[in-house]
Amino acid sequence: MTFRRACAVTDLPGPGALRAEIDGVPVAVVRDTDGRLHAIGGLCSHAEVWLTEGELEGSLLECPHHGSQFDLNTGVPQNLPAVVPVPVYPLTVEGQDVLVDVTGSTDVTGSTEAPEGSDTPAIPQAPARTSGTPGAPVKEG
Numbered sequence: 050m051t052f053r054r055a056c057a058v059t060d061l062p063g064p065g066a067l068r069a070e071i072d073g074v075p076v077a078v079v080r081d082t083d084g085r086l087h088a089i090g091g092l093c094s095h096a097e098v099w100l101t102e103g104e105l106e107g108s109l110l111e112c113p114h115h116g117s118q119f120d121l122n123t124g125v126p127q128n129l130p131a132v133v134p135v136p137v138y139p140l141t142v143e144g145q146d147v148l149v150d151v152t153g154s155t156d157v158t159g160s161t162e163a164p165e166g167s168d169t170p171a172i173p174q175a176p177a178r179t180s181g182t183p184g185a186p187v188k189e190g
């Protein structure tokens with residue numbers, strides 16, 4: 050896993066989405082209405098417009114172009130016209146930094162396990178304010 054800084058926790062609207070690009074990969078960093086942080090593919094799978102411009106409803110982020118809503122926990126679109134999930138990336142918080150691993154996208158079941166036979170190291174032991182799972186609650190102190 051290779052976590053890279055996406056933004057500061059304080060950069061994130063609450064709730065809302067922020068556009069980031071990590072190693073050339075477009076990422077939407079999102080604080081949902083419950084205060085949980087997520088990192089998903091930044092571009093809609095239907096026509097590649099930024100999802101960060103869309104409306105947030107609970108843990109669903111709506112594409113601003115045609116209205117497909119993507120589940121922030123699975124990346125799966127909940128309605129047409131999009132039918133292909135967007136990636137969901139592991140996210141962690143260190144201090145005030147939001148870190149995302151764009152090499153570790155999960156499948157649509159939300160699994161963060163490395164594929165069998167992969168040499169990907171296990172998720173490191175997390176400090177108290179850190180989570181390696183999508184949708185982790187974040188308490189700001």
Ligand code: FES
Pocket residue numbers: 093094095096097098112113114115116117129130131
């Ligand atoms: S561009 Fe997102 S649903 Fe069409």
